[in-house]
Amino acid sequence: MTSLHGKTALVTGATGGIGAGIAARLAAHGARVLSHYRSRPPSEPDLLAGQADLREPAEVDRLVAEATDRLGRLDIVVNNAGVQPVRPLSRLTLADWRDVFAGTLDTAFLVTKAAANVMGGGGSIINIGSIEGTTPAVGHAHYASAKAALLMHTKAAALEYGPQGIRVNAVSPGLISRPGLEQAWPEGVASWTANAPLGRLGTPEDVGDACVFLASDLSRWITGQNLTVDGGMSVRPSW
Numbered sequence: 628m629t630s631l632h633g634k635t636a637l638v639t640g641a642t643g644g645i646g647a648g649i650a651a652r653l654a655a656h657g658a659r660v661l662s663h664y665r666s667r668p669p670s671e672p673d674l675l676a677g678q679a680d681l682r683e684p685a686e687v688d689r690l691v692a693e694a695t696d697r698l699g700r701l702d703i704v705v706n707n708a709g710v711q712p713v714r715p716l717s718r719l720t721l722a723d724w725r726d727v728f729a730g731t732l733d734t735a736f737l738v739t740k741a742a743a744n745v746m747g748g749g750g751s752i753i754n755i756g757s758i759e760g761t762t763p764a765v766g767h768a769h770y771a772s773a774k775a776a777l778l779m780h781t782k783a784a785a786l787e788y789g790p791q792g793i794r795v796n797a798v799s800p801g802l803i804s805r806p807g808l809e810q811a812w813p814e815g816v817a818s819w820t821a822n823a824p825l826g827r828l829g830t831p832e833d834v835g836d837a838c839v840f841l842a843s844d845l846s847r848w849i850t851g852q853n854l855t856v857d858g859g860m861s862v863r864p865s866w
Contacts, residue, residue: 629843632657635698636842637691639663639681639738640708642670644805645755648831649705649838656839658703661694665708681708681734691741703842704742706735707755709773716768727769732776739784739795749792751842754781755834756799758857774799778853785851794850798837801857804828824859 636653640646641662647669650662662669662676669676675697679690695701710730714723735754742752759767760774778797785795802819808828809816820827837856840846855861 629839629845630657631703631839631842634658634702634842635700636660636703636705637663637694637701637742638705638707639734640665642667642676645800645803645831645834646707649707649835652832652835652839653703653842656843658842659698661698663690663708681738682729684737687737687741691738691745695745701742701745702750703753704738704750705753705755705838706738708734709755711767711770713766714769715766719769724769728773728776731770731773732780735777736780743788743791743793746791746793750794751846752784752793752795753838753841754795754797756781756797756853758799758801758855758861760799762861781853782851789850794846796841796846796850797853798834798841799853799855799857800829800834801860802828803834804830819860822860822863823857824862827858829856829858
């Protein structure tokens with residue numbers, strides 16, 4: 628029942644890291660996927676991809692129309708696009724704050740609205756949150772606040788789009804491995820590995836498989852929920 632054969636998907640921010648992992652796992656389970664990018668096109672020549680600046684409503688409408696045209700319809704949307712700069716709260720400017728909300732929350736809001744308009748037979752919308760949506764980190768006040776708002780947007784959209792057969796859920800990853808992370812932040816990687824109950828960092832595929840579940844018929848009676856994918860870190864006592 629995790630088969631996505633015959634289904635179509637749009638994944639935003641899909642040409643690297645978590646987004647690429649999500650797109651790959653959806654495709655591995657049979658979905659036809661359009662991978663969105665803003666400025667860096669995918670390196671894979673056979674990847675079905677579409678460009679748009681998702682902060683602009685007209686660009687969002689164009690991308691969703693393109694996805695519907697190229698895929699035939701739209702069954703699954705994964706709102707993965709976002710930004711994650713690091714800056715202490717005391718040094719944040721209003722422009723810094725707004726940039727993160729625009730790139731993380733506004734994009735999901737706009738894509739959700741546009742996609743819901745074309746999901747005539749229902750569908751699944753999945754927002755990629757973060758464990759920082761419930762537990763902030765130093766230097767991430769703007770990012771954590773945007774992800775917290777995204778979780779509430781998930782619930783609100785699930786409430787309003789449910790009568791149309793559209794399910795809306797979130798996946799909140801913990802620390803996900805990426806090239807160069809261990810060299811750039813060795814103490815953080817070591818601390819995570821030592822404290823996470825499952826003893827390792829996550830992978831983009833771990834997040835992708837959670838999305839496969841929420842996109843599939845196995846989750847047909849699940850909406851408005853947040854699935855935490857963090858190797859158990861959120862259950863570790865902080866005292």
